[in-house]
Amino acid sequence: MKDMPTKERILYSALDLFSEKGYDGVGVDLIAENAGLKGPSLYRHYKGKEDIFSSLIDMVESHYTKGFGLKNTEVGFPESMDDLIENAMGRIQFTMHDDVIRKTRRILAMEQFRSERMAELTTRYHLENLQELYAIICADMMKKGILKQDDPEYLALEFVSPVTLLIHIYDRQPEREAEVLEKIRKHFEHFVKTYGEEESAC
Numbered sequence: 001m002k003d004m005p006t007k008e009r010i011l012y013s014a015l016d017l018f019s020e021k022g023y024d025g026v027g028v029d030l031i032a033e034n035a036g037l038k039g040p041s042l043y044r045h046y047k048g049k050e051d052i053f054s055s056l057i058d059m060v061e062s063h064y065t066k067g068f069g070l071k072n073t074e075v076g077f078p079e080s081m082d083d084l085i086e087n088a089m090g091r092i093q094f095t096m097h098d099d100v101i102r103k104t105r106r107i108l109a110m111e112q113f114r115s116e117r118m119a120e121l122t123t124r125y126h127l128e129n130l131q132e133l134y135a136i137i138c139a140d141m142m143k144k145g146i147l148k149q150d151d152p153e154y155l156a157l158e159f160v161s162p163v164t165l166l167i168h169i170y171d172r173q174p175e176r177e178a179e180v181l182e183k184i185r186k187h188f189e190h191f192v193k194t195y196g197e198e199e200s201a202c
């Protein structure tokens with residue numbers, strides 16, 4: 001963190017602290033100290049804690065979009081049901097292990113009832129972004145004759161909802177990672193058996 005530009009260092013300091021103590025449990029002086037700065041010098045870069053938090057969310061959204069591949073980025077569309085499973089498992093590994101995303105989930109879990117913006121972000125991160133992405137993927141796979149014709153938004157919801165639940169289990173009990181990953185893969189395999197066209201299904 002020492003090699004980062006000061007503004008970025010402040011954001012990563014805030015990310016660490018907010019994920020441990022919650023928004024209300026962290027003051028500007030503590031963020032500055034954790035970033036290796038004196039309190040007053042932080043105000044050269046941000047107006048205050050709310051400004052830091054807002055900038056942090058913007059940074060996380062950009063990081064998530066680049067790393068996960070959302071609807072406004074280039075998505076590698078699966079060419080088979082096996083591709084769908086492996087593609088999804090790769091995204092699961094990212095969202096489970098990426099430090100920024102993992103800490104952000106903790107922050108949102110703590111802060112979602114604090115403000116309307118936090119509630120909206122929690123819904124977007126935990127479900128809507130994933131559903132929109134996989135609705136696009138499902139629609140493409142239907143065109144290719146890989147998936148049965150159905151409502152792509154409904155199929156996407158069915159595909160991602162159990163994953164969200166299982167990742168929450170992992171966040172609370174990381175020692176259950178192997179079990180969670182196995183259940184996610186079995187869920188994907190069941191989805192393939194249910195909705196894959198016979199000639200393409202595993």
